[in-house]
Amino acid sequence: xxxxxxxxxxxxxxxxxxxxxxxxxxxxxxxxxxxxxxxxxxxxxxxxxxxxxxxxxxxxxxxxxxxxxxxxxxxxxxxxxxxxxxxxxxxxxxxxxxxxxxxxxxxxxxxxxxxxxxxxxxxxxxxxxxxxxx
Amino acid sequence: xxxxxxxxxxxxxxxxxxxxxxxxxxxxxxxxxxxxxxxxxxxxxxxxxxxxxxxxxxxxxxxxxxxxxxxxxxxxxxxxxxxxxxxxxxxxxxxxxxxxxxxxxxxxxxxxxxxxxxxxxxxxxxxxxxxxxxxxxxxxxxxxxxxxxxxxxxxxxxxxxxxxxxxxxxxxxxxxxxxxxxxxxxxxxxxxxxxxxxxxxxxxxxxxxxxxxxxxxxxxxxxxxxxxxxxxxxxxxxxxxxxxxxxxxxxxxxxxxxxxxxxxxxxxxxxxxxxxxxxxx
Numbered sequence: 001x002x003x004x005x006x007x008x009x010x011x012x013x014x015x016x017x018x019x020x021x022x023x024x025x026x027x028x029x030x031x032x033x034x035x036x037x038x039x040x041x042x043x044x045x046x047x048x049x050x051x052x053x054x055x056x057x058x059x060x061x062x063x064x065x066x067x068x069x070x071x072x073x074x075x076x077x078x079x080x081x082x083x084x085x086x087x088x089x090x091x092x093x094x095x096x097x098x099x100x101x102x103x104x105x106x107x108x109x110x111x112x113x114x115x116x117x118x119x120x121x122x123x124x125x126x127x128x129x130x131x132x133x134x
Numbered sequence: 135x136x137x138x139x140x141x142x143x144x145x146x147x148x149x150x151x152x153x154x155x156x157x158x159x160x161x162x163x164x165x166x167x168x169x170x171x172x173x174x175x176x177x178x179x180x181x182x183x184x185x186x187x188x189x190x191x192x193x194x195x196x197x198x199x200x201x202x203x204x205x206x207x208x209x210x211x212x213x214x215x216x217x218x219x220x221x222x223x224x225x226x227x228x229x230x231x232x233x234x235x236x237x238x239x240x241x242x243x244x245x246x247x248x249x250x251x252x253x254x255x256x257x258x259x260x261x262x263x264x265x266x267x268x269x270x271x272x273x274x275x276x277x278x279x280x281x282x283x284x285x286x287x288x289x290x291x292x293x294x295x296x297x298x299x300x301x302x303x304x305x306x307x308x309x310x311x312x313x314x315x316x317x318x319x320x321x322x323x324x325x326x327x328x329x330x331x332x333x334x335x336x337x338x339x340x341x342x343x344x345x346x347x348x349x350x351x352x353x354x355x356x357x358x359x360x361x362x363x364x365x366x367x368x369x370x371x372x373x374x375x376x377x378x379x380x381x382x383x384x385x386x387x388x389x390x391x392x393x394x395x396x397x398x399x400x401x402x403x404x405x406x407x408x409x410x411x412x413x414x415x
Binding site: 007008011012013014015016017018019022025026029030032033035036037038041071074079080081082084085087088089093094095097098099101102103109112113114116117118119120123124125 | 149193289328
């Protein structure tokens, strides 16, 4: 039997962290989890690529972490509550990481939030984004 | 006999804790948020609960992806505020109520809610920010706290209906505890927010206000909301609102609304807050 389409698959700009993503991203998330300890944060900072070797990441995942490709980390199985710990290690707040994922500057993002946030109108379904971009 | 005296519902945005800890509460941006809790602090000082059951979610702090309990009840003597990557919040150690917690665990498990017993757990902003909002910055928290962690990180979280019915089971457990204790139950998290991916920043005030209305007057309506609807309408992380339904289930179906507050934003998130009390018979 074919796997049915996930009912949340058509929400745009969103990777839902489900069992498939969790399995894929185990190493990414456990790496991020290790950053809860100050000693580990220091060791990571001292040599990022070397530190990552202990977590069995794929080459894509390693690159995404080293280049701080926040959206790609999520696509490759990371979860925001884990990847935000990498943000914290870099001295970034949740809001700064969020801004980067949207492609906005932090000021633009903060201004959008102050003005009431991103409207749900036009942001419910992927078809609405295709329309917007095409 | 112990009894549930009230339900407190509030967002638990980490930036609120950071603003408080770094002395930014007087800034206009944060005054708008903290000002909304002044009446709540006065209210809870009068109500003086002996114990607060705080329904919250762990944000990859106590639980990694190694173990993901759907419902985990904190039965320890105390819970240490965690280092979430920015250093631990400078807040008092959270003192538990192991006897009542163990009683609740036994009672709800025999009532067919198979929750996980946790005897050691560090607690993150999900638990400590609501305490700060309701109690300010005391040297010690003024009551015992029983944490109930709900998985909302790994999809799927428990359904709204399951959360609501667990709340009912918790109430039965509390009411079968022989000691006279005044218990408040907190539902935390939400409201609409998305902090992940290109859609980050999503806020849906219309959804949030309807949710607050439903919680106050028609809880069954809120119970019926499906996961995909939370995620589509209120943001991927807006699904945290299912946790409010645990607390709501522990109250009567008809309640008095004591207080309500709503503002956008705190950092990335819509802040909602509600206090409900059972009607006096």
